[in-house]
Amino acid sequence: MNEYKIGKNYDKYKKYSLIFLVILIILVSFIYLFKYLNKNTNYVLKINNEYIEKEEFLLYLYEQERIFEEVGGVDIWHTDFDGISAKDVAKNNTINSIILLKAVVYEAEKLGIKLNEQEKQEYKKQAILLKESFEKEKNIIIPLSICEKFEKERIIEEKMYDYITSTFVVNEKDFEKYFENYISKNNNEINQVYLDYIFIKNNNNFDAKQKANSIAKYINFETDFKEFEEQPFIQVYENIKLEKNLFEKNIEDKIYKLSEKSVSNVIEGRDGFYIFKINKILKPNTQDVKAIVKEEYINIKKSEIYSIQTKNWANNIKVEKNSEILSNI
Numbered sequence: 111m112n113e114y115k116i117g118k119n120y121d122k123y124k125k126y127s128l129i130f131l132v133i134l135i136i137l138v139s140f141i142y143l144f145k146y147l148n149k150n151t152n153y154v155l156k157i158n159n160e161y162i163e164k165e166e167f168l169l170y171l172y173e174q175e176r177i178f179e180e181v182g183g184v185d186i187w188h189t190d191f192d193g194i195s196a197k198d199v200a201k202n203n204t205i206n207s208i209i210l211l212k213a214v215v216y217e218a219e220k221l222g223i224k225l226n227e228q229e230k231q232e233y234k235k236q237a238i239l240l241k242e243s244f245e246k247e248k249n250i251i252i253p254l255s256i257c258e259k260f261e262k263e264r265i266i267e268e269k270m271y272d273y274i275t276s277t278f279v280v281n282e283k284d285f286e287k288y289f290e291n292y293i294s295k296n297n298n299e300i301n302q303v304y305l306d307y308i309f310i311k312n313n314n315n316f317d318a319k320q321k322a323n324s325i326a327k328y329i330n331f332e333t334d335f336k337e338f339e340e341q342p343f344i345q346v347y348e349n350i351k352l353e354k355n356l357f358e359k360n361i362e363d364k365i366y367k368l369s370e371k372s373v374s375n376v377i378e379g380r381d382g383f384y385i386f387k388i389n390k391i392l393k394p395n396t397q398d399v400k401a402i403v404k405e406e407y408i409n410i411k412k413s414e415i416y417s418i419q420t421k422n423w424a425n426n427i428k429v430e431k432n433s434e435i436l437s438n439i
Contacts, residue, residue: 155167155431157427166260167208169257171204175200176380179358183358183360183378185378205429217423225262234261237260274419275415275416278412301391305350305389308325309345309382310385311344315342318382322385326376331371365388372387
């Protein structure tokens with residue numbers, strides 16, 4: 111009798127164990143299925159546990175495109191770099207810049223570096239402007255939340271830059287050597303250049319390049335550029351002192367090669383076409399130049415310090431690329 115009860119209890123225990131095991135398998139399978147169905151597949155990069163979705167990646171790529179065109183003009187996209195297209199180089203640079211930025215943002219969180227109310231208002235205001243300019247130029251709708259994240263992290267990066275470089279002190283002997291070398295290599299660039307220019311903006315009403323070429327055939331140094339300013343999409347500026355970053359880098363380089371009392375050929379920029387008239391070129395005061403160069407020197411040295419630190423932080427970053435989406439961007 112006892113043996114019968116023991117056998118019966120064993121069968122009952124075995125039955126309940128089997129049911130429990132089946133339920134557990136179903137539950138685990140359901141959890142994995144739920145995770146699979148809700149898996150983020152729209153991301154371009156996964157950095158640590160953060161997904162960088164396509165729209166956010168496009169903002170950083172947009173930034174790289176502007177850098178490329180400021181350096182090499184719009185023709186740079188027809189250039190290869192050691193067999194790699196400019197487009198792919200820009201994408202690789204974008205990935206690297208995102209990794210470095212995220213490394214800085216994560217470290218800022220560890221250090222307790224946060225934004226104040228004024229900075230919060232600033233990034234929200236800038237995000238609206240970014241959204242408008244990006245959508246107008248790229249014709250791609252982008253969520254405001256992503257633009258806010260982009261601008262917020264940009265300000266965090268600036269605060270971290272100040273935090274890392276705040277203790278830098280100039281070595282005067284090193285600077286004197288740098289200044290001597292700078293003067294020997296940048297003889298034209300230190301001159302003060304005063305100019306007039308015509309800017310023919312890209313538009314849908316007419317061919318801006320063709321219009322620029324037709325104007326260039328008509329004008330000479332004696333021509334008053336103001337006679338063109340009433341025309342649509344044409345802007346005229348007179349007696350402008352050339353300042354650093356006033357124009358794209360490739361345009362700036364071409365201006366410095368022009369001689370006094372000359373008119374340039376048509377020069378293509380990112381947003382349109384330029385014609386320059388060089389009115390006057392003056393040799394600057396050496397001490398004034400030295401002050402400007404010293405400021406640049408400090409920025410270069412600080413950037414080196416910042417770069418070394420951020421690369422060290424980036425070594426601890428785990429990166430996963432979504433090659434399928436990346437290849438289609």
